Amino acid sequence: MPSRKDLANAIRALSMDAVQKANSGHPGAPMGMADIAEVLWNDHLKHNPTNPDWHDRDRFILSNGHGSMLTYSLLHLTGYDLSMEDLKNFRQLHSKTPGHPEYGYAPGVETTTGPLGQGITNGVGMALAERTLGAQFNRGTHKIVDHYTYVFMGDGCMMEGISHESCALAGTWGLGKLIAFWDDNGISIDGHVENWFTDDTPKRFEAYGWHVVRDVDGHDADAINKAIHEAKSVNDKPTLICCKTVIGYGAPNLCGSHDCHGAPLGGDEIQATRENLGWNHGPFEIPDDIYGGWNAKEKGASAESHWQEKFDAYKKEFPELAAEFERRMKGELPANWKETVNGWIQTANEKAEKVASRKASGNTIAAFAKALPELLGGSADLTPSNNTSWPEATAITRTVADGNYISYGVREFGMSAILNGVALHGGFVAFGGTFLMFSEYARNALRMAALMKQRSIFVYTHDSIGLGEDGPTHQPVEQIATLRLIPNMTLWRPCDQVETAIAWQSAVERMDGPSCLIFSRQGLPHMERSNEQIADIARGGYVLRDCEGTPEAIIIATGSEVELAVQAFDELSGKGKKVRVVSMPSTNLFDSQDPAYRESVLPAAVTARVAVEAGVTDFWRKYVGLNGDVIGVDRFGESAPADQLFKEFGITAENVVKAVENVL
Numbered sequence: 001m002p003s004r005k006d007l008a009n010a011i012r013a014l015s016m017d018a019v020q021k022a023n024s025g026h027p028g029a030p031m032g033m034a035d036i037a038e039v040l041w042n043d044h045l046k047h048n049p050t051n052p053d054w055h056d057r058d059r060f061i062l063s064n065g066h067g068s069m070l071t072y073s074l075l076h077l078t079g080y081d082l083s084m085e086d087l088k089n090f091r092q093l094h095s096k097t098p099g100h101p102e103y104g105y106a107p108g109v110e111t112t113t114g115p116l117g118q119g120i121t122n123g124v125g126m127a128l129a130e131r132t133l134g135a136q137f138n139r140g141t142h143k144i145v146d147h148y149t150y151v152f153m154g155d156g157c158m159m160e161g162i163s164h165e166s167c168a169l170a171g172t173w174g175l176g177k178l179i180a181f182w183d184d185n186g187i188s189i190d191g192h193v194e195n196w197f198t199d200d201t202p203k204r205f206e207a208y209g210w211h212v213v214r215d216v217d218g219h220d221a222d223a224i225n226k227a228i229h230e231a232k233s234v235n236d237k238p239t240l241i242c243c244k245t246v247i248g249y250g251a252p253n254l255c256g257s258h259d260c261h262g263a264p265l266g267g268d269e270i271q272a273t274r275e276n277l278g279w280n281h282g283p284f285e286i287p288d289d290i291y292g293g294w295n296a297k298e299k300g301a302s303a304e305s306h307w308q309e310k311f312d313a314y315k316k317e318f319p320e321l322a323a324e325f326e327r328r329m330k331g332e333l334p335a336n337w338k339e340t341v342n343g344w345i346q347t348a349n350e351k352a353e354k355v356a357s358r359k360a361s362g363n364t365i366a367a368f369a370k371a372l373p374e375l376l377g378g379s380a381d382l383t384p385s386n387n388t389s390w391p392e393a394t395a396i397t398r399t400v401a402d403g404n405y406i407s408y409g410v411r412e413f414g415m416s417a418i419l420n421g422v423a424l425h426g427g428f429v430a431f432g433g434t435f436l437m438f439s440e441y442a443r444n445a446l447r448m449a450a451l452m453k454q455r456s457i458f459v460y461t462h463d464s465i466g467l468g469e470d471g472p473t474h475q476p477v478e479q480i481a482t483l484r485l486i487p488n489m490t491l492w493r494p495c496d497q498v499e500t501a502i503a504w505q506s507a508v509e510r511m512d513g514p515s516c517l518i519f520s521r522q523g524l525p526h527m528e529r530s531n532e533q534i535a536d537i538a539r540g541g542y543v544l545r546d547c548e549g550t551p552e553a554i555i556i557a558t559g560s561e562v563e564l565a566v567q568a569f570d571e572l573s574g575k576g577k578k579v580r581v582v583s584m585p586s587t588n589l590f591d592s593q594d595p596a597y598r599e600s601v602l603p604a605a606v607t608a609r610v611a612v613e614a615g616v617t618d619f620w621r622k623y624v625g626l627n628g629d630v631i632g633v634d635r636f637g638e639s640a641p642a643d644q645l646f647k648e649f650g651i652t653a654e655n656v657v658k659a660v661e662n663v664l
Contacts, residue, residue, distance in 0.1 A: 002293045004221045007042065008034040009277045010077060010290050012250050015069035016273060017283045018090040018097075020264045025091060025099065028247040028260040029067030032218070033152060033183050036243055039224040040150060040181075041074055041296070044232075048300030049079035052107040055329050056307050058147045059110050059126045059425070063119025064154035064183065065100040066262065072097045075108045077286070077294035082106050084284055103424070103452040111424050112452050115444050117160030118417045120180060123151040124166040125421020127178035127238070128396075128406075132376070133427045135402035137325050142314040144307075144325065148232075151180040155193050158182065158201055162445075165414030170238045171209030174398045178238035179231045183218070185247040191258045202242055211237040218243030250277045328374050328427045331455075331511060340371035341505050345534065348497040352526040357559070358461040358519040360497035362387030364504045369393070372429060372508070376422060378406035379433040379459075380415045386433035386461045387519075412438045416445035416458065423454040429508055431457035435467075436476040436518060439483065449514035450488040456514040457507045463493065464614035464633075465649060466522045466560055471639030481619035483516050490588045493518040493613075495562035496526050499585050502537045506589070520560050522642050527562065527583070540589025541601055545569045545581035552578045553608040553660045556623055558585055561612045567653035572660055579660065580606075584623075608663040614651050629659045 019025035100114030248260035536542035
């Protein structure tokens, strides 16, 4: 049987060989963390390489994702569908081994990491999901949800502000099955970190409410093993294991230096490293006994089989709960979902209320929650303003694990990346709310949700200068346009309660990406529609008001500005002008429709077009063309009542009328 050092050295060899072949990458972290990974994966991690999606597997996250060859080496060695050829294609086009771990490329990669701090935050979300799901489904001795979340993180993750946000929450919630390993090697790209990173990190995490295991030799397998056992013995706190390591361990001339952080070691140093480690094998060569020491297929299959026996017993005693668990983990919606949605849309249409769309959103959440037990809501300290709670919502706290609502505090970035972790874990439809302006704090987490195609739902209220007296610091101008530009993001800005309900329906039913739901502070009137028009809302854009025959001009609007467009329509129609109003609550969805539908809504022959939205105007140029005009806001706002601001910035029905007359 190979020694632990031999097993760890396989990681080091594969990592330095792959980086050298690619002539690009980060060998230092995988070489430094190899011993920690060997102990964790061989002695503790519960996983099945032949079924990477097993529900009760432990989750492993490499938050310092630049060290991706650590993950790829582990997956390959333990028996996942990741071949040696895949490792040789590290960082190459269309490979399963991109430069940073990418969710959906290699089996066993639990989340996309690279933007530092987001991996640990995803891990907090996964650990929260495990605890909440377990509290909702486990009964007595039947523990069908019972797994750990393990996270590797480096100094860079510790420095990023998002790690402060999420780790503070993890301590507050007492997530005892979250175990993080700090790779304390004292090195970042600029060199030794003592000139810019002098935090007392163990004290910091103790202050968060974590259990901290200090001063672990990250190259001593026995010490690492002991630390993990200690972490597992603490079930009411997350644990940080502080591992002192040497970056580039084994490289005789470069170890301990930032020179091996993000560059190939070079042929001579690799040969010297082989000799120094006693690794007498060629590039990408792994002996059979090393493979045998790593192979986790049999152990993994046995672990899953044991869990399946437990689940079968659970299913026999609690058949309804078991069926519900299976449904939720498959991501299927309840049998009465469509009935609930259609009923609420009909009710909203019949009520015909004038209501702020943030309130309409709250009404919709309350209606949908009755049929959606997997709903997991929350807000970044703005619940009453965002209208994100509902009558049956129960707050999740340190002592209440089976709730369905989270107060994140003022942590927009942390909230958003935690949502991504919950979505990745499975079993929930998760959303979080804040003011639209503060989407700026969370932007990279939104991008990651889109990159990973996760069903994270981001609720943003107070959507424009309509915010009013709080002034330009809180008034979003450019945010809607830039959020629409994120690939694979669907953004909705509904104009009334009916469009709001359909926006929520779309977000919940969407399984291949995130949604931003944008809502107003001010009241918005109900728009009369036919059943056919209601059905077309789901297409993202539709004809709301129309003339007889072919229109002379088209007005396109979203959200609160749809009311102005309809007022302008009435005035222009009274003057004998043939005008069409298009409500376009989701440009992303409208753009994805077939050409025939888009042409039916926006006929190419009608070049006299005006778009109106209380935000930057450039986005709308693609819809109005060279002959059209856009009414919007291309500067920062002011502090004043909303009605005064709309007049100040020219966002009025009168100006829409003038613009249409001008383009005609």
